[in-house]
Amino acid sequence: MKYLFLLLSIILSSLSSSAATPNQVQIAVKLEPRTKQFWCRYTLTLPADAAETSVQLNLNKAFTITGLESHGAVRKQIAPRFYATAGDTVQAIELTYRPGKQRRRVVLTYQGTMPPKFATPEVMELSGHSNWLPSRPLREYELIDYVLQVQAPETYRIISSRPPIRHSQGRSTFRGLTSAIEPTVVAAEHVYEATTGAPTPIKVSKAAAPLLHPDSLMLSEAERVVAFYNRSIGQQDPIPRFAILLTGADRDAFALLDNAAVITYPDFDVRKRIDQLVLAHEISHKWWAYGSFNDYNDWLNEAFATYSSLLYLRATADTAGYRQELAKRVASAAGAPAIIGFDKTAHSYPTYRRVVYDKGTVILAALHDRLGDASFLAILATTAARKTSSTSEFLLIVEQAAGLETRQWLEKLLST
Ligand SMILES: [Zn+2]
Secondary structure, X not given: OHHHHHHHHHHHHOOEOOOOOOEEEEEEEEEEOOOOEEEEEEEXXXXXXXXXXXXXXXXXXXXXXXXXXXXXXXXXXXXXXXXXXXXXXXXXXXXXXXXXXXOEEEEEEEEEEOOOOOEXXXXXXXXXXXXXXXXXXXXXXXXEEEEEEEEOOOOOEEEOOOOOOEEEOOEEEEEEEEEOOXXXXXXXXXXXXXEOOOOOOEEEEEEOOOOOHHHHHHHHHHHHHHHXXXXXXXXXXXXXXXXXXXXXXXXXXXXXXXOEEEEOOOOOOOOOHHHHHHHHHHHHOOOOOOOOOOOHHHHHHHHHHHHHHHHHHHHOOOHHHHHHHXXXXXXXXXXXXXXXXXXXXXXXXXXXXXXXXXXXHHHHHHHHHHHOHHHHHHHHHHHHHOOOOOHHHHHHHHHHHHOHHHHHHHHHHHHO
């Protein structure tokens, strides 16, 4: 059941690569973990070259808007609207401006109470899965250059996907470049941490409960996964550091674009193969995050992440495990619809899994068989480094590396 939520991982890790100049976002948030409340001031600045005459933002309907300001706006409107992508009603905010090449700055203030899935008396989690930030419709994954200032009672530690740039008692400031819904805050009275050193620092931060033996095993496993990926699929664009946040909320696991993952299962144990594969899958989303979540190009995210995790399994000398896991996908993919043109809105979730995860994985294994290790891994490394977002781009990479005949063979597999 919990692995259903892997689907959601891409909501966090997927990202539009279209924006030339990232929008600037300043987030100032105050937390009161004991009552699960927060107050947020969100400032979005769109560059003048965007010349927007209308700026739209969607905000979680559960929150209360207390202010909306934008210099030069001739019309401001807030109305409930059904947002099909989320399958839910949102507060649709729309600001209208006179035409002109001017920077647009919107300041939205709101407050809310986090539901129990994301807040206990011990831990408060504001993450991409808690839907705590506003975002532009259908641009949840656009790149933002953000500054995140967090205030919490002094007895609470505040952690994020990266270390703070400033910290004083009760206040921490983080800065980064990531997708619009991804800035993450975890606040807890006690945070327990373990790190590895060179060549790639990896940190596990666990909220509320001390690190146990399985957490140490996970840290060592993450170190091996990152080392394997950095010399294979990530050789052109290696992971420089990695953070794993453990919140204990028993909900899901998902990757963050900012070299991080959130794992909430309290019983996560990499000695179980399924958890070992989840860890390797999520870490690989650092590269496999650029296909559209809304169409069949999602196989560039999920099949590539799944096959990467199987490659890791094979690299641990567990070739029997690799074969078993691949055989499961082969069985699941038998008779599944074609990947190219697959419309996820017209099929059930299990069929989506069979096509986008399993059939895609089987096709990558077939390409691997056809080309051998060196050529196949070079193709994956190039695909990763180019932040490949469409199947046609991937086919071109295959054609350039392995020839037209292999491209046509692959295109046929993807089309039938
Ligand atoms: Zn995934």
